[in-house]
Amino acid sequence: MSLAKAESRRLFKRRFTSLILIGVMLVLALVAAGTFLSNQKATPERIAEAKAQAAASFQSAVQEAEREKKRCLAAPGTPDAANYPADCTQMWTPTPEEFDYTWYMPPTFDMRQNFPDMIMVFAVVLAAAAFLVGASFVGSEWHSGGMMNLLLWRPRRLQVLGTKLTVFLGWFTGLTLLLGAAWAGAFQAIALLRGSTEKMTAGVWQSFGLTGLRGLGLILAAGAIGFALASLGRHTGMALGALIGVGAVQIGVFIMAQLGGAAYPEAYLGPLWAYAWMVKEVPLENMSSCDFSANGGCKPEIFTMTWQVAGTGFAIVTVLVVGAALWALRRRDIS
Known part of the structure; x- marks a missing residue:
């Protein structure tokens, strides 16, 4: 051998x-x-679900931003005034672009x-x-x-x-x-x-x-x-x-x-x-x-x-x- x-x-x-x-x-x-x-495959159903979640998150953020602006407008002359800017129009306003549906997609x-x-x-x-x-x-x-x-x-x-x-x-x-x-x-x-x-x-x-x-x-x-x-x-x-x-x-x-x-x-x-x-x-x-x-x-x-x-x-x-x-x-x- x-x-x-x-x-x-x-x-x-x-x-x-x-x-x-x-x-x-x-x-x-x-x-x-x-x-x-x-990981999961990005099927049309999952994409539609992710877009729906993104839209729901956007609407929730819009509602919360509106509530915060109302508090800001009511804050002058109260102890809460220090928590808000003088100009309430400067507060953050959500936009759809800030809620990308891909963030809600499962890993692929x-x-x-x-x-x-x-x-x-x-x-x-x-x-x-x-x-x-x-x-x-x-x-x-x-x-x-x-x-x-x-x-x-x-x-x-x-x-x-x-x-x-x-x-x-x-x-x-x-x-x-x-x-x-x-x-x-x-x-x-x-x-x-x-x-x-x-x-x-x-x-x-x-x-x-x-x-x-x-x-x-x-x-x-x-x-x-x-x-x-x-x-x-x-x-x-x-x-x-x-x-x-x-x-x-x-x-x-x-x-x-x-x-x-x-x-x-x-x-x-x-x-x-x-x-x-x-x-x-x-x-x-x-x-x-x-x-x-x-x-x-x-x-x-x-x-x-x-x-x-x-x-x-x-x-x-x-x-x-x-x-x-x-x-x-x-x-x-x-x-």
Whole structure:
């Protein structure tokens, strides 16, 4: 049996992998079910009902405004005079435009507007799963002694670790594409039954596809980093501990940057980079450089973090961590 086939069997025979994948399915199913149940289709009957509610609210507001004006006219010379303006004609008079019927409509899932958020949810869930599975896949091998036994059978260290990583990333790529297609299909059905699919052009689907590809990159980077950290520490807990440690350090740096008056303290937070990678760009404001003017108000300096910058940062971190894991395996004793 080839090493790749053996690693594939080892990956999917692990109970932890099965539990994580089942958990992923449950989370995604709950998100889809919650979206389905919390949205309703904008039928002509519901639109008519919403317009009737808006009209009723407008009439109620008109009546209340008239009562308030009568109180205002009767207020001079009484203790209530302080509660009303001197000119009662300045009091608010409701207009129909202020009672938009769409405010009375139930939530409806718009595929064009709302599905990008669902792609992000999908990417975050799969990235967390990839990190955990990748860390456990190699970490458990080191902890149990299976890696040492494997290296006795296959003494080429870098080939063994590289094959493990390649098999893991390959299977997770296939899993992500399969689940991604099912995810898009599920929300297309939700939009048809409980929302709207208007303005869904080929260009919109292409945009969804590109966002999904960026999500795949985030998932694979998370998996590779979890795998490499666990290999460096020769234990699954190393990856989890490193994740917690990096998170704590980032929060500390963010607080210190704020206290020190740094231009863009949010840029020190890893989740912001992931967000910028997924949504293509995130504007950051430097409030300490705020230029107040009589006409324009505050005009702070703005730095736009683009997906190219975020992607380059993630690529550098991934290459460094994976490279460190390969270097450590080659240089350190495996006993």
